[in-house]
Amino acid sequence: xxxxxxxxxxxxxxxxxxxxxxxxxxxxxxxxxxxxxxxxxxxxxxxxxxxxxxxxxxxxxxxxxxxxxxxxxxxxxxxxxxxxxxxxxxxxxxxxxxxxxxxxxxxxxxxxxxxxxxxxxxxxxxxxxxxxxxxxxxxxxxxxxxxxxxxxxxxxxxxxxxxxxxxxxxxxxxxxxxxxxxxxxxxxxxxxxxxxxxxxxxxxxxxxxxxxxxxxxxxxxxxxxxxxxxxxxxxxxxxxxxxxxxxxxx
Numbered sequence: 001x002x003x004x005x006x007x008x009x010x011x012x013x014x015x016x017x018x019x020x021x022x023x024x025x026x027x028x029x030x031x032x033x034x035x036x037x038x039x040x041x042x043x044x045x046x047x048x049x050x051x052x053x054x055x056x057x058x059x060x061x062x063x064x065x066x067x068x069x070x071x072x073x074x075x076x077x078x079x080x081x082x083x084x085x086x087x088x089x090x091x092x093x094x095x096x097x098x099x100x101x102x103x104x105x106x107x108x109x110x111x112x113x114x115x116x117x118x119x120x121x122x123x124x125x126x127x128x129x130x131x132x133x134x135x136x137x138x139x140x141x142x143x144x145x146x147x148x149x150x151x152x153x154x155x156x157x158x159x160x161x162x163x164x165x166x167x168x169x170x171x172x173x174x175x176x177x178x179x180x181x182x183x184x185x186x187x188x189x190x191x192x193x194x195x196x197x198x199x200x201x202x203x204x205x206x207x208x209x210x211x212x213x214x215x216x217x218x219x220x221x222x223x224x225x226x227x228x229x230x231x232x233x234x235x236x237x238x239x240x241x242x243x244x245x246x247x248x249x250x
Contacts, residue, residue: 004047004050004051004054005054008032009032009034009051009055009190010028010029010031010032011028012028012037012047012048012051013025013028013036014036014037014038014045014047014048015036015037015038016038018036024036032190032191032221033190034048034052034189052189055189055190056189058129058187058192059187059188059189059192061129061192062126062127062128062129062130062184062187062192062193063091063126063127063186063187064087065128065129066087066124066128066160067124067128067131067132067158067160068128068132071132072158075136076155077122077155077156077157077158078107078111078155078157078158079157079158079159079160080100080104080107080108080157080158080159080160081100081101081103081104081159081160081161082096082097082098082099082100082101082104082159082160082161082162082163082166083096083099083100083101084096084097084161087161089161090161094163097161097162097163097166098163098165098166098168098169098205099166099169100159100166100169100170100173104159105173108157108170108173108174109173109174111155111157112154112174115174115175115176115177116153116154116174116176116177117151117152117176117177117178117240118146118151118153118154118176118177118178118179118180118236118240119153119154119170119171119174119176119178119179119180120139120142120143120153120154120156120179120180120181120182121156121157121158121159121167121170121179121180121181121182122135122139122156122157122158122159122181122182122183123158123159123160123162123163123166123181123182123183123184124158124159124160124161124162124183124184125162125163125164125183125184125185125186125195125196126184126185126186126187127184127185127186127187127192127193127194127195128184129184129187129192129193130184130185130187130192130193130194130195130218130219131182131183131184131195133193133195133219133220134182134193134195134218134219134225135182135195137225137226137229138182138195138197138218138225138226138228138229138232139156139182139229140229141225141226141227141228141229141230141232141233142180142229142230142232142233142236143229143233144229144230144233145229145230145232145233145234146233146236146237148233149233149237151236151237151240159181162181162183164181164183164198164212165205165207166181167179167180167181167198167200167203168200168203168204168205168206168207169205170203171200171202171203171204172203172204172205176202176203177201177202177240178199178200178201178202178236178239178240178245179199179200179203180197180198180199180200180232180236181197181198182195182196182197183195183196183197183198184196185216185217190221191219191221191222193219193220194216194217194218194219194222195218195219196214196215196216196217196218197214197215197216197218197228197232198212198213198214199212199213199214199232199235199236199239199245200212200213200245200246201239201240201243201244201245209246210246210247211245211246211247211248212245212246213235213239213245213246213249215228215231215232215235
């Protein structure tokens, strides 16, 4: 059997002698969903089953593996942490992923003494793979686009065991005008590398979700990191100009 990781699911043509080969290939290329996988009697084929299990393993690894310390140090990101102490607690208590621990609060206040116009930070979320694959390039692209708008960024930092609403706690602490977090999305069978960027104008603890903006599906087979970063930079500029975010921003 061929290497299951050597081909995309879109290129897996399992139906023998398809009635319309051209249409079959076309529809396979439009989605990473498992369509046209064929069968053996009432069951799907062994290769289909093994590919499913392999992709499921990739998704599990993305959730249960931490972003490596070496990667964080290499990028020069200061590391903060929520009050959560383990991956198991992170998965069971999402509410605790919204609050920085006392040590991180003190460190953040030491790092950022003046309220920044824009603060972008990185958090593991539910996919370490997404962060290690996309976060650096996306951040660099955001910084480049904002510099074209004459907006300079503070240094980024990394928050371990963070959930999206942790940005509200951080916004309150540093009084940033716009806060954005690059965070790993919950992985699926199509990819374990997908990342999102959530943004808010003058975020505060208890914000309704309607005040957030998001650019999602950032990965090589979705929106590429560099393209996503440029779009995020333009959205941040618009938020600053109009002094609002979420559904209020037209």
